[in-house]
């Protein structure tokens with residue numbers, strides 16, 4: 383198949399999958415050649431690798447063109463600098479830029495509820511593919527996109543230019559203020575956020591929409607649509623679907639530093655084992671309770687230990703399983719696992735409402751996220 387046929391097949395699949403719902407976005411996906419934004423190649427996960435290894439797939443690889451039109455995310459940068467053309471073999475570091483899976487891109491664009499004439503701010507230009515869809519739909523002058531990485535932004539600018547698009551591209555932290563184009567009718571983040579910075583709310587007009595994926599360091603996340611109110615607050619709901627994104631760079635967790643002495647502190651039998659947070663929604667609730675905690679898997683004397691650590695305060699909890707029951711040992715200025723257990727117990731006591739029923743209110747930097755009856 384050539385790229386036109388592959389694009390038509392993608393449009394059909396996204397329509398059947400329920401992501402692509404309206405004609406203007408269908409036209410945009412039909413018109414924008416995703417492969418032009420992936421000319422530098424992408425990284426493919428090496429099957430079965432732990433930790434995950436990535437191998438480059440470049441333009442002259444026979445898999446390249448067809449993969450550009452699969453409904454998958456394609457990693458385009460690793461460890462902040464490495465691009466597919468730079469290397470042979472495999473690399474075991476974290477992805478730092480990608481072309482988001484088209485199904486999620488169009489789902490978000492649909493959820494953004496844009497209309498002709500709207501001015502949109504995008505955070506995380508990445509390859510520029512989603513930016514191009516917005517330019518196609520709204521016109522270059524209506525689209526501003528911010529990318530924190532200079533090289534990534536330059537590659538996106540070239541690809542956009544090659545396809546005939548010239549939006550306002552900014553290199554910088556998208557969580558800062560860009561008042562030149564403000565007020566925006568719509569703000570969309572293509573990277574995950576821990577909080578919703580005041581700047582994003584303040585530069586959106588009253589009645590405007592901010593679409594963000596709210597994440598945490600326990601790695602449960604959800605897409606949220608917030609409406610900005612005339613008093614400068616915003617509120618909204620989660621839209622479901624277990625959406626995950628790479629975190630905005632300023633929201634990445636701090637380095638772990640020296641691990642604590644896990645023989646210190648107080649031990650008790652745990653009400654919930656560490657496996658309680660294998661469930662996505664329960665993990666989200668736990669993360670609300672301890673937003674600064676990171677999870678670290680450790681093996682000691684052949685047994686797995688589950689460490690939850692707040693690097694800033696030094697508080698920690700470590701859980702161990704013993705034939706179907708669990709103990710927790712905790713230390714530091716707060717009791718991380720006590721807090722998680724109490725929060726999960728309250729949520730379950732309210733009937734464990736799904737995330738779609740939670741209410742999000744932004745009055746200050748940290749969102750207030752509550753379930754009905756909380």
Ligand SMILES: C[S@@+](CC[C@H](N)C(=O)[O-])C[C@H]1O[C@@H](n2cnc3c(N)ncnc32)[C@H](O)[C@@H]1O
Nearest residue numbers: 479481506508509512529530555556572630631
């Ligand atoms: C998932 S990619 C974006 C995908 C893009 N929408 C596409 O279709 O190709 C996320 C991007 O956000 C960028 N990013 C991370 N933190 C950022 C920040 N604070 N401001 C702006 N861009 C950021 C990353 O460098 C990365 O390129």
